[in-house]
Amino acid sequence: MSVSMPPADVTDVAAESTQDGPRPQPVWERILRRTGRAVIVAFWVMVVAFMLIRLAPGDPVSAALGGEASPETVAALRTQLGLDVDPITQFWKYVWAFTQGDLGTSLLSGVPVTEMLKTNLPVTLWLIGLTVTMTMIISIPLAVFIALVRIPALPYVFRTLTAIGLALPSFLVALLLLYQFGLIWGIAPIFGYEPGFPANLHYLWLPALVNCVVLVPVLSRVLYSSILDTLDEEFVETGVIRGVKSYRFFWFYVLRPSLAPTVVLLSYMMGVMVGSTVILESIFALPGIGRELVTAVNMRDYPVVQGIILVFGILVVFLSLLGDIVASILDPRVKLT
């Protein structure tokens, strides 16, 4: 993979204003506008989640009851699911219920979907949070080290290793790490979960590490090349000549101007990773919403599938919002439009 990742929304520094130009837009205003946009996107996610389930082949009612149900039973369930009215009305009912905190009820267990999310979602959120933290903790020092320590062979080794990391499929990495850490060394639990911090970290660090095997190569490469680009910039020389103290220099002249693309990329990658939690939660038998989704799809438990797709969608929207905001705080050149 080449290192030419999209460099976020960094403007080409050509935006000019005259001396009497407008005052800069306050940060909170930019953040508010970006959040407003995210809410609109989240609404479309609802539309998609709603439509997907209705466009999928098979009828939820016959799937739930089987072929031999009496017409009365079918009609009763249709009413119960609210499928006896036209789709537009169904949609607005669904949106209305959502604003009331109601995502429907599982066809199988009769448990409200929101209840299921309450127990399952934290597991997934912890996994995502831990993945982000570990990725940053590994990627940033790694990229900084490779970029600043000028050992000629190092970048080649770095590129080769990261290419290998990128090429490995995460389910394979999961199985290999599980085998090594869980069975051979016995330092990680093979399956199971225990809610509550910090006990849950014991069960989550290995799945998070699997995510890191994919994320660290991408992020450290992007950060590495951003740092190299930054070091070539003239303002770095200005800082050297000014005699800026080394810790200030490192943050304001090296790391901070380089971080924005990495942060934006990480937030988008995490959106992708939400999908891969489905696989990881299955392999590691974690009771997160990813595994719940697999079960629900297999069982044709439509309200649950619809609810979880919605939550996944909102999660992706929220993560990219967060990434953009953090990036724009780090680097004011990043546009929040």
Add this chain to the structure above:
Amino acid sequence: MSTVTVTESPSDALVEIRDLVIGIQRTRADRLILVDSADFDIRRGEILGLVGESGSGKTMVCRSLIGTLKRRSATIFGGTIMFDGMDLAKIDERRWRSVRGNRIGYVPQSALTGPNPVMTIGGQLVEAVRCNRNRTERDARKRAMELLDLVHIRRPEVVYDQYPFQLSGGMRQRVMIAAALAQDPDIILADEPTTGLDVTVQAEIMKLLREIRTEFNMSVVLVSHDLALIDEVCDRLVVMHGGTCVEVGSVEAVARNPRHPYTIALNRARIELAAPGSELMTIRGNPPGVGEWPSGCRFCERCEFAQDDCRVGASPPLLEVEPEHWSACIHASLLGAASE
């Protein structure tokens, strides 16, 4: 390399550059020489123009004055740069820290990438004010406002909180000049400070540099390839070609009465001096490539006056052709008449 030393009067010289040789050590035995026997003074309170084509070594000379040659993997191989009793060609990184910025300020080449993009204008100025100096945050803030005012930024209180990308190129360059002034240096080095700015803004920046010189009696070194731009503001000129100084002297002497064929050719190529309707003169050939310098005078291949004796021996040293005017042409005495 020349062995004859130039004799400038050392009385008011702030920096004396003698026989400076700069190059890149490619392998143990292979050196690429970029600048070879640069010889000139920077005098107190003068604006000195350093003129030359790309590859003439002017930027390298400039970098050697602020100790950032290493960033371009170049090294000083010989010569001295005497400044305040120190030889800048030999001091180590630790001592450089007390000279750079503090004693010799620097205005970067590109207004677009010179200021730090992630810091506010005020933040950068406060940083510059506080570097190597114990000042309180409040003091530094006040000083930063003064500096913005000094470089004629309107509404400094607004600009203070702005980021560089919100300012125009000319304003950014003013800010960079303010930042260079923040540490009260003796010399300000400006390496092509008007690159990428439009002509009116260029003129304003030049005017500002002249004002600063007058107000603080600072020395300003102005590096440029544009003779027309800088001979308006400079007191003295150093013309560089092929890694050496070919002519040194006051603006009047060098620009109006050039005694080196290269300077004569540069002057003829000036568009604003060309008679209307006449063909614009250009300089024949290309500047000699680094490391491919001909023997003898490095301009001889392009020179219309070249004689056989120009093509032999080492590169000719600077010789005083009239008081305060040096030329590296061995036939300089004949050129006085030729250029009339």
